[in-house]
Amino acid sequence: MQYLDELFSLKGRTAVITGGAGILGGEIARALGSAGARIIICDLKNAQESAAELRKEQIDADGFFIDVLKKNVIEETAAAISDKYGKLDILVNAAGGNLKEATTSPDMPFFDLPLAAMEKVIALNLFGGAILPSQVFGKEMVKNPEGGSIINISSMNAFRPLTRIPGYSAAKAAVSNFTQWLAVHLAQEYNKKIRVNAIAPGFFLTTQNKYLLTDEKGGLTKRGESIINHTPMGRFGEQSNLAGICVYLASDASGFVTGTVIPVDGGFSAFSGV
Numbered sequence: 265m266q267y268l269d270e271l272f273s274l275k276g277r278t279a280v281i282t283g284g285a286g287i288l289g290g291e292i293a294r295a296l297g298s299a300g301a302r303i304i305i306c307d308l309k310n311a312q313e314s315a316a317e318l319r320k321e322q323i324d325a326d327g328f329f330i331d332v333l334k335k336n337v338i339e340e341t342a343a344a345i346s347d348k349y350g351k352l353d354i355l356v357n358a359a360g361g362n363l364k365e366a367t368t369s370p371d372m373p374f375f376d377l378p379l380a381a382m383e384k385v386i387a388l389n390l391f392g393g394a395i396l397p398s399q400v401f402g403k404e405m406v407k408n409p410e411g412g413s414i415i416n417i418s419s420m421n422a423f424r425p426l427t428r429i430p431g432y433s434a435a436k437a438a439v440s441n442f443t444q445w446l447a448v449h450l451a452q453e454y455n456k457k458i459r460v461n462a463i464a465p466g467f468f469l470t471t472q473n474k475y476l477l478t479d480e481k482g483g484l485t486k487r488g489e490s491i492i493n494h495t496p497m498g499r500f501g502e503q504s505n506l507a508g509i510c511v512y513l514a515s516d517a518s519g520f521v522t523g524t525v526i527p528v529d530g531g532f533s534a535f536s537g538v
Contacts, residue, residue, distance in 0.1 A: 270516075271515065271516055271517045272299060272511055272512070272515045272516075272517050273299060273300050273515065273516075274296055274299040274300045274301035274353075274354070274511070274514055274515055275299075275300035275301075276300070277300070277301045277302070277353035277354055277514075278301065278302045278304065278349050278350070278351065278352055278353050278354070279293075279296045279297075279301040279302065279303055279304065279353065279354035279355075279356065279514065280304045280306055280345065280352060280354070280355050280356070280401055281293045281296075281303065281304065281305055281306065281356040281358055282306045282307070282330060282332050282355075282356070282357050282358055282359045282392075282393075282397050283306075283307060283332070283357075283358035283359030283360065283393075284303070284304075284305035284306055284307055284311065284314060284327075284356075284358060285305055285307035285309065285310040285311055285313070285314040285327075286307070286358060286359075286470075287468075287470050287503060288358060288417070288465070288468065288470065288503060288506060289305075289307075289356070289358030289359070290305075290314055290503075291503035291504060291506055291507065292356055292358060292506055292507070292510045293305060293314070293318060293325070293356075294318060294321070294323070294507070295506070295507035295508075295510050295511055296354065296356070296510060296511060296514055297318055297321075297323030297324065297325060298321075298323065298507075299511045299514075299515065301324075301353075301354060301514070302324045302325070302326075302349065303315070303318055303323055303324065303325040303326070304325075304326055304327075304328060304345055304349070305318075305325060305326070305327040305328070306327075306328050306329075306330035306341060307327075307329070307330060307359075308329070308330070308331060310327075311327030311328055311329060311330075312327035313327070314327060315327035326348075326349075328341050328344060328345060329341065332359045332388075332391075332392035332393065332396060332397055333387060333388065333391065333392040333396070335396050335399070335400065338396055338397055338400040338401075339400050342400045342401055342404060346404055351404075351407070351408045351410075352401055352404045352405050352408065352412060353405075353408065353410070353412045353413070354412060354413050354414075354415070354514045355397065355398070355401045355402070355405065355412070355413075355414045355415070356414075356415045356417075356510065356514075357393055357394050357397050357398065357414070357415070357416045357417060358393075358417050359388065359392055359393050359397075360388055360389040360392075360393040360417060361385075361388060361389070361470075362385055362429055362431075362432040362473065363381050363384060363385050363431075364475065365377075365378060365381035366378075366381040366382050366384070366385045366429070366430075366431045366432070367428050367429055367476070368427075368428045368429075368430070369428070374430065377430070377431075381431070382430075382431040385431035385432050385435060386431050386434060386435045386438075388435075389432065389435035389436060389439060390435045390438045390439060390442070393416070393417065393435075393439065394416045394439045394442050394443070395442060398414060398416075398446060398460075401414075402414065402446075402450065402458075405455075405458055406450065406454040406455045406458065408455070408457075409457075410457060411455055411456070411457020411458045411459070412457070412458050412459075413458075413459050413460075413461070413513060413514045413515075413518075414446070414450075414458070414459070414460040414461075415461055415462065415463065415510060415513050415514065416439055416442070416443045416460070416461070416462040416463075417439070417462065417463060417465070418436050418439045418440045418443065418462040418463065418464040418525050419432070419433075419436035419439075419464055419465060420464055420465070420466050420467070420527070420529055420532055420533060421433035421436045421437065422436045422437040422439065422440040422464055422525065423464060423527065423533045424532075424533060425437070428476070428487075436464075439462065440462060440464070440525045443460055443461065443462040443523065443525060444523045444525075446460045447459065447460035447461070447522040447523035448523060451522065459513075459518065459519075459521065459522035460522055460523065461513050461518070461521060461522060461523065461524045461525070461526065462524070462525045462526070463506065463509050463510065463513070463525075463526050463527075463528050464525050464526065464527045464528065464529065464533075465501060465506065465528050465529065466495065466501055466527065466528060466529025466530050466532045466533075467491050467495065467500050467501060467529070467530075467532070468500060468501040468502070468503065468505075469500050476488075477491065477500075491532070494532055494535055494537060495529070495530040495531060495532045495535070496530060496531035496532075496534070496535050497530035497531055498530075499530065501528065501529070501530060505528060506528060509526060509528055513526075
């Protein structure tokens, strides 16, 4: 057991989680903190409040404001974190989401989707959700002689494009591609001990997708039913299901793993429908 404890331990490491006040980001923060990491929640709102909740669970946590779509704000936040805590070991890019305005429906055909809504979804998930924080925090991480781990959040949409959400699907496919590119680039050009991977969650009920998967009475929509029917494990994911994979990717247990996109989907990506 001592061997496993050491292999998966994050003691002495500092983890920044963008979007850390959200449902999935918050669960990832809790998992990394429970494994011993100092947790830095970064979000547009409720960062300090979320950190306070983690401290109630005896997790070393702090919160900082960030706007992942403004590089100068990310730089200011990164500088403040560096001044207070020093080296950075783990970056989890958990900011992201979809917009109803960028989703096709009987009242909103693809041909009429507003450019502004599509641009916002792509910007949030690709630039804010992966590229810009990796530029800023990655620049700090390359200074760490022990290296570090960057974890991006891709999606099942990157493997199997889903109906109705073209902007989100395109953005997450780009996140997967960028994850592989960045893994190679950082290892070859800067620090061979930096690893970059992504997880691709299947279907988890969140604020962003609840309107697509459940009706006003809490039952499943036709889309929700179709998802469950195509998920061999027969259920939506629970936030706690992300804990193990994130601790694995952040720890020495995955010391030779980089450039991967790992599904956490109950078998959805493996099922042909037959």
